[in-house]
Amino acid sequence: MTDTLATLGWTPHFARQVDLDDDMAPTRITAVHRSRLDGLQAYGTVSLSPTAAAGLYAVGDWVIATGAAASEPLDRTTAITRRAAGEESKPQLIAANVDTLGIVTSCNADFNVARLERYLAMCGASGCMPLVILTKADLVDDVSDYIRQAERLSPLLTAIAINAKDDEDVARLSPWCSNGQTLALVGSSGVGKTTIQNRLTGQIDTTQDIREDDAKGRHTTTNRNLRATTTGGWLIDTPGMRELRLVDAEEGVEDVFGDITDLAAQCKFNDCAHQTEPGCAVRAAIEAGDLDADRLERWRKLERENRFNTATVGENRAHMKRLQKMYNEGKERGAAKRRR
Ligand SMILES: Nc1nc2c(ncn2[C@@H]2O[C@H](COP(=O)(O)OP(=O)(O)OP(=O)(O)O)[C@@H](O)[C@H]2O)c(=O)[nH]1
Ligand SMILES: [Zn+2]
Numbered sequence: 350m351t352d353t354l355a356t357l358g359w360t361p362h363f364a365r366q367v368d369l370d371d372d373m374a375p376t377r378i379t380a381v382h383r384s385r386l387d388g389l390q391a392y393g394t395v396s397l398s399p400t401a402a403a404g405l406y407a408v409g410d411w412v413i414a415t416g417a418a419a420s421e422p423l424d425r426t427t428a429i430t431r432r433a434a435g436e437e438s439k440p441q442l443i444a445a446n447v448d449t450l451g452i453v454t455s456c457n458a459d460f461n462v463a464r465l466e467r468y469l470a471m472c473g474a475s476g477c478m479p480l481v482i483l484t485k486a487d488l489v490d491d492v493s494d495y496i497r498q499a500e501r502l503s504p505l506l507t508a509i510a511i512n513a514k515d516d517e518d519v520a521r522l523s524p525w526c527s528n529g530q531t532l533a534l535v536g537s538s539g540v541g542k543t544t545i546q547n548r549l550t551g552q553i554d555t556t557q558d559i560r561e562d563d564a565k566g567r568h569t570t571t572n573r574n575l576r577a578t579t580t581g582g583w584l585i586d587t588p589g590m591r592e593l594r595l596v597d598a599e600e601g602v603e604d605v606f607g608d609i610t611d612l613a614a615q616c617k618f619n620d621c622a623h624q625t626e627p628g629c630a631v632r633a634a635i636e637a638g639d640l641d642a643d644r645l646e647r648w649r650k651l652e653r654e655n656r657f658n659t660a661t662v663g664e665n666r667a668h669m670k671r672l673q674k675m676y677n678e679g680k681e682r683g684a685a686k687r688r689r
Pocket of ligand 1: 485511512514538539543544
């Protein structure tokens with residue numbers, strides 16, 4: 350069983366958190382519904398009832414099932430969040446325990462360093478390892494310049510250029526989604542996420558011969574949220590993953606712009622805005638040609654956006670806590686009533 354759990358992504362990080370009895374089954378969450386959780390256990394799929402508010406679970410989470418009841422999520426290794434769409438922004442958990450975030454961009458029109466930096470900052474905040482996937486390599490003469498531009502952004506970063514329509518090329522992504530490893534893809538519409546995912550999971554393109562697929566009943570067994578790859582790993586693909594915005598990425602911004610934050614620490618004034626202040630180490634670096642003025646501008650923009658988002662997210666964390674408390678109290682009242 351332990352082997353099977355490992356292929357689901359169970360690691361010592363999770364094992365340490367529980368003393369497993371015979372009637373307790375570690376379960377990886379594959380879908381979160383209003384009052385039900387779908388999951389995968391060592392021996393198959395299950396449907397569980399949550400013991401915490403549904404909003405506190407995410408696809409990719411690990412819970413412990415006792416009978417049909419799911420525990421609260423175990424401590425995550427990583428968590429991807431976003432601001433929900435609309436006026437009132439609540440932090441929304443998109444996915445948990447994603448090992449690698451594949452940032453997908455194409456080698457042509459979509460390639461944009463500022464956008465990559467945003468995704469990298471988000472990746473840093475989530476705790477995932479970044480992998481930049483440059484698609485449509487077949488449409489440009491030389492990919493090396495794109496790879497260089499991407500890899501320059503962070504020492505943690507690997508960039509791979511592929512033709513997403515080529516099986517051998519896509520197979521180069523398998524180290525990030527085998528041995529129980531979980532990969533999730535982000536990127537603009539049309540960059541090739543679906544094309545890559547279909548190849549990694551061995552599914553034919555949805556644009557091809559859907560009828561044949563239906564006849565085999567494959568659609569009914571396909572789980573869109575957490576899908577097995579052909580190489581023994583996992584892909585998380587939820588509608589939320591496709592609409593990610595920067596949330597709470599302060600830590601991430603520091604990772605990506607470490608050079609600027611290091612410089613800023615050397616400014617004469619603590620609250621230096623790097624505009625006209627004397628003794629500004631950031632401006633000195635620009636004048637000396639050590640720092641790109643555009644990069645400073647991108648940092649400012651990201652910082653501003655991030656500060657705005659973080660404030661609203663902070664308020665909403667408190668809201669989540671109150672929600673959980675209300676939920677627990679309601680549950681206790683219900684249980685007390687039933688006892689009477
Ligand atoms: N030539 C070439 N075409 C590609 C490549 N990757 C994707 N495409 C094509 O680009 C189009 C968009 O690809 P998708 O995989 O649907 O893109 P997506 O990122 O999933 O887009 P959304 O579903 O809108 O988020 C399709 O027609 C693909 O066949 C590539 O590496 N090379
Ligand atoms: Zn300064």
